[in-house]
Each structure stands twice: as structure tokens, then as C-alpha cells.
Amino acid sequence: MSDPAAPPATGALVAEPPPHWAADVLLLDGGTAHIRPIRPEDAPALEAFYARVSDRSKYYRFFAPRPRLSPRELALFTRVDHTKRIAFVMELAGKIIAVGRFDVVHPGEAEVAFLVEDRHQGRGIAQILLEHLAQAGRERGVRRFTADVLPDNQRMIATFEAAGYQVMGGVEDGVMTLGFDIDPTTTAIGVMQDREHRAESAAIAQFLAARSVAVIGASRRKDSIGEALVRNLVAGDFRGRVHIVNPAAESMRGLPAYASVGEIPGEVDLAIVAVPAEAVQDVVLDCAAKGVKGLVVISSGFAETGDEGRQRQRKLVGLARSYGLRLIGPNCLGVINTDPAVSINASLSRNMPARGRAGFFCQSGALGSAILDKVNARGLGLSTFVSAGNRADVSGNDLLQYWEEDESTEVVLLYMESMGNPRKFSRIARRVSRTKPIVAVRSGRTTQGVPMGHQVRTSTTPPGAVDAMFRQAGVIQVDTLEEMFDVAQVLAHQPLPAGRRIAIVGNSDAIGLLARDAAASSGLVISHQTNLGARASADDFESALLEATGSDDVDAVVAVWIPPLNASAAAPATALATVAQKSTKPIVSTFLGEKGVPSQLRVADVDGGAAGRGSVPSYPAVESAVRALAHAVEYAVWRRMPQHEAAELQVAPEVGRAVVDRVVENATRGRNLEYAESRDLLAAYGITLWPSVGVDTVEEAIAAGSDLGWDVVLKATADRFRQRPDLVHSWRHIRDADEMKQAWAMLRARVDRPDEAAFVVQPTAPEGVPVSIAAEEDALFGPVISFGIAGPVSELLGDRSWRIPPLSVNDARAMTREIKGSPMLFGYRGSDIADVDAVEDLLLRVARLKNDLPQVHSIVLPLVLAGREGASVLSSSIRVQPVTDARVDWFARRLTPLPGDTLH
Template sequence: MSQAEETALPPRHWEADVLLRDGRTAQIRPIRGDDGELLVDFYGRVSDESKYYRFFSPMPTLSDKDVHRFVNVDHVERVALVMLLGGQMIAVGRYDVVQPGEAEVAFLVEDRHQGRGIAQLLLEHLAQAGRERGIDRFVAEVLPDNQKMIRTFRDAGYHVASEYEDGVMMLEFPIDPTDTSVGVMTSREHRAEAASIDRFFHPRSVAVIGASRRRDTIGAALVRNLVTGNFTGRVYAVNQSSEAVSGLPAYATVNDIPDEVDVAIVAVPAEAVQDVVLDCAAKGVHGLVVISSGFAETGEEGRQRQRRLLGLSRSYGLRLIGPNCLGVINTESAISLNASLSTVMPPRGRAGFFCQSGALGSAILEKVNNRGLGLSTFVSAGNRADVSGNDLLQYWEEDDTTEVVLLYLESIGNPRKFSRIARRVSLRKPIIAVRSGRTTQGVPMGQMVRQIAAPVQAVDAMFRQAGVIQVDTLEEMFDVAQLLAHQPLPRGRRVAVVGNSDALGLLAADAAAEVGLVVNRSVALGAEATAEDFEDALDQAIDDPDVDAVVAVYIPPLNVSGEDVANVLAAVGEQSDKPLVSSFLGAEGVPELLRVPDVAGQSAGRGSVPSYPAVEAAVRALARVVGYAVWLRTPDGAALDTSDLDTARARGLVSAALQRHPEGTQLSEEDVVALLAAYGITLWTERAADTLAAAQEAGEQLGWDVVLKATAGHLRERPDLAHVWRNIDTPEEMADAWASLNALITSTDKAGFVVQKNAPPGVPVAVGSLEDPLFGPVVSFGIAGPMTELLGDRAYRIPPIGERDAAAMVREIKASPMLFGYRGSEIVDVAQVERLILQIAQLQHDLPQVSALDLPLVLVGADRVSVLRASVRVDPVADSRSDWFARRMPTVPGDTLPG
């Protein structure tokens, strides 16, 4: 073994939990020197045909020399990744460098695991490892009749070139990610995650582990809810000390059950759950729903127990909901699954609901039932050790029975992935989210995720950018959901108000103005208005081309039921292609009187008119839906044209800086100028001036018409301190400026004087970016100066972004009128501002080593943008964005993979 092989260690992030095509989990990690026995056992299970395809000759066994060579690699020029399942090696993929930038790649997958997408996953992770090691191209030798392997390479989305040589097919392809290869990877991830969740919602059989004969126990409640909920599959009770539970035969272990088991509901003491995992793995159970508490929510000992539970479950291919969760529900009549602690089986509906807290889950189901909203499916993920909201989004995207997605989020374990998936799902189905801890960015004790370091505004911007309708409370979530579930989307912001109360009509108009809606039509019918009056007024409002939505207000006179008006509202709502909301009798939800029967007759159908106890709530809900509709109909716009960017130069510059300063560094002015220039941004030159003579020399070099300014943090951009002297044209004027500023500023030795060309007048703006450990790249924009910082008036987005996001950033800050001719001032060149935002966003997207970039002073005029100051810090990255081009399941911070 070489010295390099003895000492080299692979990066930690090369270890990954992954999801296979069938929705089961496995683990990938670099091969180790002590893997010889695992390799020999694995090779012994591989068929002769597969061995021949791998080595092009009969090779029934591996010699000791072969084993030593295969398991000992340097993780640089020789890299090997293995896939493990249940402690056994089931596949190995490797590459060996054949010349600088080029490596030969090969795979071997155990026959009974072929067809599960394993080779594609290994290729994905090997390509990412290769890119990190400076590899540009993979080559492979494949026998012509090894069609599975040829298809693996071609289906990966890379441009594969091939030729024949001595009866062997030679394949080669560059491994830089392409739109096609990323699309293939995203599609594979989507199918796998959706498949893994589908098994939880459509089990043919469920085992309740910890089922008890005592009625007041959790296990008994789970069995009772499954049976009384009319689950159409088989229910098995597992209890070591009973022969029967709730009329069902009881089995001592899951393995004793004579039939297959798809899902196990676990309600045993926390310390016994690991034994249950092993029992379920041996039985071939697909997934676990762990109701048991006593995990991360209890402290450090519980956190360690949860880590072991997650690692053990994934190592044996099981997906896990929980622990400390309420359970799962599927209201589909063909399934009727209530695998939860809730005695409430919600009515069939169009909304899928994900939450984390078990206690809150019960309250949510009660609220759903009271409102008559109806759910398609429900998941309470508890401590969310494994299955998360991201998994449910992948499932609901393809689920035809779910039309609206509801999320109650207490934490976001992988914001980058959430943003990526939510952007796609929102194009097909509205997502409504409540995020607790929004102000503090706090994480509940049981949620073993890293706290988000990005500003609150950045998280909010990520939701808006993805089209997610973020609301403040559960009540508002249901307000919006019942509108989206039963009414069409509005075409715009124009509203008609029709009612029999002038006072409520005025309240509706005020509420509309407050949330950005425009009341184009207001009809006051009077207290004695009849059903016919309402029908005429509603028909006219809906037929009005200047109306996009209608708010109906009905408060009945004394001793009047309002049933006739209700019938009118229901009939109009069913036929209208514009949304109709109401404040009818102060009712909440979808009252029986306003319902249109669903096709199955189980719940309120399309066209049912939602009612709100207060007209303001109706208007707020409508405004949220209008915002979503506008987002949906606004195209992303073109991305930045990168053809004229010199990204290779930028990467080389950053790499060189980190080679000189491995711990990270602030780039020199020269490097900052070069880095920005690679992305088409010109930074104005400034010269440091420690003395008057140096300032005068700088003025001469810059050709005069310069400014002298202090750049120290306590002086820069402070409105109460004069730290800039402009329009200096001669050495004498520079002397006057020097004397004046030195008289005004104390501690002039710390002022940081610089000389710079005098810039054309303009509005000062600031553009910045940073690399967040959870989010990845974040870009910001605002008017420059301390007031913006104090008031938090900044816009944020998560790259990659297009023209739509850049335009929105410029317009959504409160100070944006300064850019559009405020009080008669000149309108600035907004297009150039937007381009600058796109350039910075692209730079941050391309270079994760840029930990912080700041353009604190950019003057924007009517025909130009002048970047006057800039700073850039670079830091080494270990696994930042390591899941962008090699999909991996999130793990608990600090975890190591078993085995």
C-alpha cells in the first residue's frame, strides 16, 4: 500500500443515506481497508454472468491480492463507493484515474438487487466525488450485450459518446452537470420518495406492535381506530403476553405473522423500539410509524436513542414516520386508514395535511372536522427523524386525490430541497404553510435539525419565491384552504362586494384596500333584500369583465332563516368561473346550506361557497389566493445569459486564494476587482491615502475630479457625519479637503481614507450575497445606508433566480419609490439594477466558497450603475451543497453511518 493510501481519508459527506427506486433505503459510503470480508461475501453472491460483464473473463473468486487492491484506495485517484443494506454489501462502484481529468468507472451490483436504480445512484455519487477531485470525464469499457449497464450510462442524462474496440464498447462522457442530468436525478428522486410514502398510505396490511387488551392504552386505541375506521386491509396485533386483542388474534412478534406486513405501527417503550426494528426488517416490513415517545424530545439520552433508531431503520431499508408522532390517515374509501391516535376520522376532502406535533395534530383534525373541510391524507411526523414535509410534497405532487397541500412546519431540515420541490409542486397545486418559530427561528426540542442562520426575511422570501402561500395562523390556513378547495382561482385583484349590510360592505372595502385588492363594484341591497335581489346582483357582478372575484355578505333580518339566499349562493357558486366567498350568518367553514354535493356525496364539492365569521377574514383569504394566482400566471423570465461570463477564471481565482489561505480569507482589492470582472461587473478603483501626499498622488493618478472619503465602519454612510469631500480637481483642493475632514473626524489614523473618481449622481443601493449552511446561496438588495439596516428593508432571494425574481426584489422593498421618480426625481435605470442582482446571484450560485459578498455602495442613475465599493470573503467548504448533484437523504447533525 502506498503512503497516500495509508493516510488519505475520504470526505465525510461522501457517506450518504439514499432512497432506491422502490422507495426503500440503503447506505453509500467509501470503501474501507477492513471491508475485505464484506467484499468477499458480496462477490460470492454475484452470478457468474455479472462477474463476466464486470471483468470480461471468468473470475469465480477474488484472490487475497485482488481483495487487498479493491478495498485499499487513496480516495483521490482511486475512489470506490459501496452500497450497504442490512450490514451487507450489495453493490460497489469505483473509478480509477487514467490521465489528468479522466477516470475509468465500473460497477458491480448483486443480481437480486438489480433493477432498483443502484448503479445510477452510484454513478451519481461517483460523479460528484470526481468533480470534487478535479475529474472532468468518465470512460467505461462495457461488453455490447451488457445492455443494463449501457442503459445506466445513457439514462444518466450526460452526453455519452461510444465506439467499438476489440469487441468492447468504449463509452465516454463529461461529468459536468447538465440540465438533462440534473433533470434525470430530480425525476429519480421524485419517483423514489413518492413510492416510499405511497406504501404508508396504501398498505395491504398493518401490524400494531404494542397492542394491548387494556382499553386505556395507546396500543388498544390504535387497534380500535383502525378497526372502527373500517380499514379495508388486514390488521394484526402484536403482543408478547396476550393471545387476543380487541377480538383479533395476537402474535408474539411481527415475524410470527403468517402473511406479509406492509406497515408497522409501534407503541412500545422507547428502549424496546430498536428490537422492533430488527424484527420488522427480518419480516420485510416497508415502513414504521413510531408512536412511542422518549426520544429527542426528552434530552440528550433520547437524542442518542433517536439517532440509533434512524440509523438502524435506514440500514435495513425501512422508512420511518416519527417517533413521538400521532400517526397517518388516508380517507380514501377503498383504504379508509386511520393508523393514528385520533378518534376523529376526518371527512373525505381535497387537502393533504402534514404537521409535526402529535398534540397539535389532534387539534387540527378536530378543527378540520368542525369546518367540514375534509382531507385526502394526513401525517403527523412527530420528531420527524426521517419522513418529512419534503417527502409528502413529492407524494402529493402526483396524487390525483389531493388538490391542496397544507403544511404546519415547526422546523425545516433541508430548506434547499424544500425550495426546489415546492417551486415545482406550486405550479400544479397550491401549498399553504404555517411556520411556527417564524420570528425567533427556534427549533422545538424534538426536532434534531440545525437552526436556520439566514435572516427571517430570507426564509419568508424563499416561501414566496416557491409560490408557497405562507399564513400566520392555523385559522388563516383553513380560511385559505376552504377557498382553494372549493372555488376557482381569481384572474386578478379586482373585487365586487354584494351584501345587505352597508356597514359590512364598508368593512369589506377597507379590508380589501389594506391587503392590496381593488373594489371595482359595490352593491348595497339593503336589509330587506330578497333571494332574487341577491341572485341578480351576484349574476351581474360575475358577468362584469372588470371583476375577478365576489364577496357576498348576508346578515338576515329577524326571524328569517336565510335558506333562500343560501340556495342562491350555492347555485351561483357552482356555476361561476370566478371565486365567490361569503360572510353568511357569521358561519365558519362550508355550512350545509352552501354546499354543493361532491361526486361521491361525502363532502362539499366544487362550487361550494366558503363562509367566514367576519368579512375581513374572507377578504384576507381571498387576497392570499389572489397572490398565489398572480405568482402562478407570472412567468419566471429569462435567466442571466452566462455566455459572456468567465466562470473558469472566477473559480481559479477563488481556489488560488484558498490555497494561500486554507482557513479562509478576505480577498484583496485586486482579487475582488478580478472576481467581479469575471461576472461582467466593473468595480471603481479606489486608492488608499494614509497621508496628504498619498492623497494628492492618488488624485494625480486618477486624473482628478475625485473624492476623498473615510471608509471606517463607524463613519461610512452615516448621515450625521461628514466623511466625504467631493469634486477635488487640484493638489490645493485636496489639501483643503484633507484639512477639513481631519478637523471633523476624530481618530483620523483609523478613518481609512481613500481617493476615488467622482461618480455621477444617483440613488445609493446595496447588493449582497452569502452562503448559508442550510440554504446555500442567498442574495439581498436594498437602498444603501444605515436606515435600511435598522428597518430591515431588504429583499432576499435564493439563487438560481430569473428576471421575475430580480424585478420583484427591486420593487418589494418599502423604499423602492426612490428608484421610480420619488417626488419628481429622475427614474433610475432599473434594468441595470436587475442585471446586477442577477450577476451577483449567479456568482454566488456558482461559487459556494464565497461565504460573503457585499456591494455596500452602488450609485444608480438614469443611464448607468456605478459599483463604488465591494468586499468578498472566501472560506473552504466541506459539504456545502453536496446534495445538489448527488441526492442524499438528510441525516441528523453529527451522525455517522452504521457499519
């Protein structure tokens, strides 16, 4: 690529780059690297990098032989202004492995170029550099990239085409000139997220499909952590090779011991680290030198211990990532994969769970052991298990990416003590839930608290918003671990119900009544109930079950069997199991008061694991059975809803962005928009802001009424009046100057401090239900939108619905219907039915605006009248401020930042 026009090599830096331009990134093969803006002091490292690049790659970059860079060129390439000349380097193990840059050649247009070290080509590096350069460009007002490429440089041409942008160009003088807009189109975002999925899935596969494992810190001392790790690997019948690393031992359990990882012959995929916390960093360096791909750090003594531990943890993760390693932990239980081809128990748990269909992710190491005990007791079985401990690097989002493609995992179970990137979780979970149910327990749900060692941003979003985000993503949220396993048993062993209609079949009237009450409170419809009585036989039980499962009016069956004294359970168990194996409808039971999947009701799995498909789960309490079934019903209903991406709207983001940019340019700390600015910004997104004229005198009020054509409203708009219906602060239907004089005098007499009342004149709006819409930028969630009936009662009761943009049409419909005040929109007590479609369209447009423009810190439409035809936006409050921090789920891939970084 030709050299860009550039200032003299001695030119001074113009600005400092924003901190969020630096990030750890994940490459396509699951390895990590660090990307950051270039610095003048990078000249020696850039020279060394250039020396490692092949002559062919250099030729493709400069279109001519250039064996080395001159001192002037080194200064030119490393001294940039971070505004019109931006360059990023990618580092691995402290060395530059790639460089990407752009130089503005025309307003809004920049020329882009890349150079990647040959041995790292094919790892998706150029695509990541392009993403980060494009994001930096958008922040600097660049809207289009151009690139000069030799026609035979197919790798670079493919990079631009594969990015999802529409590339157009021609050939002149033997050089192909490509050009493409860098606005994040749906296609470009989809390509980025697909690469993210592949990279994160590959990273987890390195842990769960390892073929060679080194236990570092192994000890012959009985009941030590190191001894337990080796014992569990061997006892779990690991199919790969186990290596012992202990300088003080020669052998252990018949395996040779090595003084360091580097002495192990052959490759090592995974290292299990159980050394004192202060020694872990040295282990990382040894593993990096050996080429280890992943670390599971069992060791404690990190962020869970306080400030010193937090610093140690930050250094640990930073060091691991800088050498291309992913890390699970620290302070974790370990990982398990029950696949017979792997059979790895790299954990402190003696219990290797049976092969099953559920993947389990948790954070607490101590809780992990209890979870595995419960899994075994219920006969549930797991495909894989990961305890992330302090969740310093690998998180539940990574596991979701892996489980999405893992054929062995049909149900995902999450025990979440904190969320580092809920926006990303929402995006991935929405996709995964379409094919695999996700059941989650979230501790600290009420208190919003997180355990020691979990570093997350402080969120101002209420708990209800998090619950709504889970519903939006189709996640089945439950309150306890017991309830999680209750639901998992249905999902792992029975088909999904087709609807809410259930049949209750049993031999106990009392328990049948409890089932009926539980069904009613869970939103299920009882379409069929058979009370067989205490004298019923197994044949009676089977006949009733067959009748229920065969009925077109039944979607699921709750079976209850409490045998009479001294009666055998074998015959009714056979009856229940026989019907269940033939049924296409889910059956849950209260059978002998047992928990889990009783042996009598268990269908053998094809690979000899835990209970297989068709097994009937049993619950000691029928209420638990019904609640578990109800969760499965709600999930099935969500999954059957049409799958929509973000709603397609006719909007003009570039117009809105121009409004925002003008304000930000002159207000470094941000400010609230004036009426005209708010009107223009909203109009860019198809939202009409009701005309409003601020007035300070009666003469101005009369003039405003005349200009607006009369039939106007005079009202006080100061904050103290907005949520006070007890204060009379408006006068409607003013038709001429005399009525305006009367209204002016009366209102000024009624309100306190009239000179501070902020009077405005507006045309009288059509009657309607007052609703409010708000969207804000949350430090943890990114953009969040909420909706409710306007007024202090709704605010006090917290009667608002919440979602995370982008919104689908179904999301907007759910928002208007799930608040307790929703009947007011649908003709409550004979009132007019509001134009709810118009309200939902408004929600979609506000969400799109907030999602597109992060400089819009908050947007509030405090009074929208939802009338019979349309929705009138009477007022707005919009605050705009510069972006000082990247969203945690931006248009460029990045790993969760380290604690103490700009994002955490």
C-alpha cells in the same frame, strides 16, 4: 471495465475523506441505503460482496473471467487516497451491495467504474453512486469522467446516458470508451431531481397505500394506545389486513395475535409501533427481517425528552435506514388516507375525516387531533393526513413529492414547527405551487424557536428571509390555523380569481362597510357594491349576485346575508347556491354567521365525501372572508407569472472557480480576497468592479490619480466609515496633483485615526442611488442573497429583500420592488429613475456566483451606485474558505442527515 493504473497495494492513505461524503440515500423504489467512502478494513466485506455478484456482472466489470479477488486486489481496491483515487460503497443491513470508484488518469479527468450486486440492480443504485462520485470529483478538481464499457453492457451505458450528461465515445478493440463532463448542467440536475421525486413519492406511497398493517404493541386494555390504534383501523373500514402483535395475547377484536412480526403469514407493508421507547429498536430489527417497508412510530420517549432521548432517536433512525426502512415519527399521531380503496386510519384519532381534496401535514401529535376536529367541524374533508411527530426521518418535503402526483389532492396544507431542509423545500414548493396551492402556518415565525425533539441547524438568516423564501415559492403563508382553514375553504371549493376586482353584495350596510375596509387593507379593488337593505328578498339577492358574477369588471364576489328576524334562510341559501354552481368566479360569504360550509350551501361531492366543488364557504366575520379571498388572489397572481428557471447568463464559472481554488489551496482557514482577486472573480461572472488603488501617502495618492487619468475620488474605506453618512470621509472630482494634496490634508484632518483609515483612490463614478447586495452561506438555507438601499437607516429598519438562489428574472424584479425604499429607484420626488434593469442583472449574477461556488462564504457589494444608465460596483468584500460541510441540497441526492451528524 479495465483496471485503473494504481499504486502498489501497500500504498498508504494520503488523506481522510470529508465527513459529508457519507450519506443515507433513497433508492428508486422508496427503500434506503447508506453510501460512504471505502476503508481498508472493508476488505472482508468487499470479498463477500464480490462472491454474491454473478459471473456475468463480473465479466462486464473486468472484461475477463475473474471469479474471486486476490488479496492484492482487495488491498488495492480498499486502500485509496480520497484525492486521486476515490471509491464509495453502498451498504444495506450491514452488507456492501455496490461499489463505485474513480481514478484520475489525467489532470481534471478520471476513469469511473461501478459494480452492483445483481439482486439490487434496477433500483437506481448506479445513478446515485455516479452522482456522489461526480460531486466528490468536482470537490477534488475533476471535471470529466471516462468509462470503458463492453458494447452489450446496455444497463451501464443507459446509466451514463440517463444521468443527463452528454456522453460521447467510440469503439476500439471491442470496447466502447465513453466520456462526459461532470459539471452539473441544467439537464443533469433535472434528471437527478426527477429521480429524487420518484423515489420520495414511492416511499410515501408505502405508508399511505399499505395493504397489510401490523400493530405492534396492541393491547386489549381499554383506552390504551395499542387498543386505540387497532380500533381506529377497524372502525375506519381499512380495506387491507390488520395484524396484531402482542406476545401476551391470543386475539383482539376478533383478530389473531402474534408474538412477533416474523410469525405473521404473508407480507406486511406497514408497521405501527406503540411499544416503550427502549424496545423500539428490537422492533425495527424484527420488521427488517420480515421485509416491512415502513414504520410509523407512535411511541414517545425520544428527542422530545432531552439528551438521552435524542441519542435514542438517532440510533432508531440510523438503524431503520441501514435496513432500508423509512420512518414516520417518533412521537407522532399517525397517518390517514381517506381514499375509499384504502380507507386507512393508522392514527390515534377517533375521527376519520371525510373524503376531501386537501392533504395535511403537521408535526405535533397533540395538535394533530385538534386539527382533525377542526377539519370535521368545517366540513372541509381531507385526502390524506400525516403527523410526523419529531420529524426524525420523513418530512414535509417527502409529502410534497407525493402530493404533487396524487390526483386526489388539490390543496396542500402544512403546519410547520421546524424546517430541516428549507432550500430543498423552496425548490420543491416552487414546482408544486405551479399546479397545486400550498397553504402553510409556520410556528416560531418571530422567535425562530423549534420544539423539543426537532433537530435543525442553527440559522443566522433573519425571519424576513424565510418569509421571502415562501413568497418566492408561491406558498400562501398565514399566521394561524384558523386562517389556514379559511383559505383552504376557498381553494378547495371555489375557482381561482382572475384578478383583484371584487364585488360586495349583501343586505347589511354595516357589514358591507366592514367588507370594504377589509378589501382595501388586503390590496383588493372594489369594482362593484350592492347594498340590498334589510327588506331585500331572496329574489333580490339572486339578481344582484347574477349581475355581479356576470360583470366583466368583477373577478370575485363577497356575499353577505343576515336574515331579518323570523325569516327563513332556505330561499336566500338556494339563491346563493344556485348562482355559485353556475359561476366561473369565486364566491365567499358571510351567511348567517356560520363557519365552514353550511349544509344549505354545500354541493355533494362525487364520491360522497365532504363538500364538493362549487360549495360556498361561509365565515362568521366578513373580514375573514375577504382576507381568505385576498390570499387566493395573491396566489393566482403568482401562478400567472411566466414560469422561468434560473436566468440564463453569459458567465465563466471555471474562471471564477480557478480564482477561488488558488486562494483555498494556500489558506486552509480561508481569508478575504484582495482587490485584484475580487476583480477577477467578479469579472468571471460579468461584474465589473470599479478600479481602486490603496494609498498610504500623498505621493501614492497623486500617482494613483495620474494613473487613473484624474477626475478621481479619495476616500477612507475602513469599516467604521462605511455606514456613517455623518462622517465626511470622501472627496470627489479631484482633477490634478494640487487638488489631491488639498484633499489629502483635509480628509486626514477630518477623520479620527487617519493612519488606520484605509484610503483609496478611484475614478469618480456616475451619480446614482446607493444600493447594496449581499450573499452568504447559511448553515440551514445554503446560499441566501439580499438587497437594499445602502445606508444605516435601511440596516436599522431591516429594509432588505431576500431570496434563495437560483433566481429567476421575476425573483430579481421582486427584490428591487418589495423593499420600502424602492421608490428611490423609480424617480422619488422628481429624482432620476435608476437603471433598475442593470441592478436586477447584477442581482442575478451575484446569486449565480454564490450558488456555483460554495467556497465563497460571503460576498458583499456594500456600495453600488444605480445611475440613469448602468450600475457601478464601487466596492466589494468577499471571503473565501474551504468547504467543510455539504449544502443540504447538493448536486447528489441524500436524505436529511441524522442529528449529531455533520448536517442536522
